[in-house]
Amino acid sequence: MTKPLRLVFMGTPEISAVCLKELLTEEFDIAGVYTQPDRPKNRGMKLLPSPVKTLALENGLPVFQPESFRQPETVEQLRALRPDVVAVVAYGRILPQAVLDIPRLGCVNIHTSLLPAYRGPAPYQWAVLDGKTETGVTAMYLSLGMDEGDIIDAVKTPIYPEETAGQLLERLSVLGAELLRKTLLRLAQGPVPGTPQDGALATYAPMLDKSMAPIDFSKPARRVCDQVRGLHPWPVATAVIGGTSFKIHAARPVDAPQKAAPGTVLGLTKTGLVVACGEGAVEIRTLQAQGGKAMPAPDYFRGHSLPQP
Numbered sequence: 001m002t003k004p005l006r007l008v009f010m011g012t013p014e015i016s017a018v019c020l021k022e023l024l025t026e027e028f029d030i031a032g033v034y035t036q037p038d039r040p041k042n043r044g045m046k047l048l049p050s051p052v053k054t055l056a057l058e059n060g061l062p063v064f065q066p067e068s069f070r071q072p073e074t075v076e077q078l079r080a081l082r083p084d085v086v087a088v089v090a091y092g093r094i095l096p097q098a099v100l101d102i103p104r105l106g107c108v109n110i111h112t113s114l115l116p117a118y119r120g121p122a123p124y125q126w127a128v129l130d131g132k133t134e135t136g137v138t139a140m141y142l143s144l145g146m147d148e149g150d151i152i153d154a155v156k157t158p159i160y161p162e163e164t165a166g167q168l169l170e171r172l173s174v175l176g177a178e179l180l181r182k183t184l185l186r187l188a189q190g191p192v193p194g195t196p197q198d199g200a201l202a203t204y205a206p207m208l209d210k211s212m213a214p215i216d217f218s219k220p221a222r223r224v225c226d227q228v229r230g231l232h233p234w235p236v237a238t239a240v241i242g243g244t245s246f247k248i249h250a251a252r253p254v255d256a257p258q259k260a261a262p263g264t265v266l267g268l269t270k271t272g273l274v275v276a277c278g279e280g281a282v283e284i285r286t287l288q289a290q291g292g293k294a295m296p297a298p299d300y301f302r303g304h305s306l307p308q309p
Helices: 013-022 049-058 072-080 123-129 165-187 221-230 297-302
Strands: 006-011 029-034 040-041 047-048 085-089 107-109 134-141 151-158 237-240 246-256 267-269 274-278 281-289
Touching: 006 013, 006 049, 006 151, 013 049, 013 085, 013 165, 013 237, 072 274, 085 165, 123 134, 123 165, 123 221, 134 165, 151 165, 221 246, 221 281, 237 274, 267 297, 274 297
Parallel strands: 006 029, 006 085, 085 107
Antiparallel strands: 040 047, 107 134, 134 151, 237 246, 246 281, 267 274, 274 281
16 A cells, blocks of 8 residues: 655745645645744734644644754754655745755645746735736745746636735635645655746746835826725825725726826716816725725715815
8 A cells, every 4th residue: 555645835825724624635745834933913912823723733634834944953853854855835934955865755836826927925915016917826845045946837827807915815825735644645756857947937926015005106006906906905005085094995997087197186986086086086985994894985085074185
């Protein structure tokens, strides 16, 4: 009888937990789960475990939370687990060569883009920000270079016109989990060759930050809406309308009812606030004033005066 594939799983956020949960449906020998140390969160700043740690403990799996792999004893601890393969999904830690060399079948990573496009920490967000209509998930072997390893397999999916980065991630999590499970089942039968990436086609997806949030209405309406979608649920696009600062949670491009300077409020419809852009207009459907809750724009302006052109 063939021994089950012995693996170590490394991951931290919700997408990682979705992938680990999928692996639990197979007869893999999960020797250990690595995740980032508990971090202070929410208003009380209580130390909270990662989604991966919570799931691992619920299923009786050993959990390891090193700050890094710089210490030789941390590397030796992993070596002692004798993994055939290390599966990595959004772990949030750089793995040195000493770690990459441990598993006999390599370290397999799930990346939320179609590599070599969008290497880096925010791949699916940048695909939305750039207005792409297709993306996917890639299974690859980890190397020392950022997302530069050989590709094992990939799955494509469309990006829907009004889909936010957060909504896209939910779908990519499911696709990535299925791809990881299938890849590990292939590896259970023996080594699987990878295909080198074409570095000339590589693009980079840097981390998002709050400086990207303010909307420039001089851009075309479609680009403004891509910004709103790509920055949701974090850091969320912002706009000053009628002297009030808002977070913009949802918007869609519409035909401009009249020519006006970018940023001019053109009116309120049953579904949103229409604002002029460099090309066309956007209908802001959901917004949030400082200190308030996110709500449909028409609901907000029932209780507040509408900015005048």
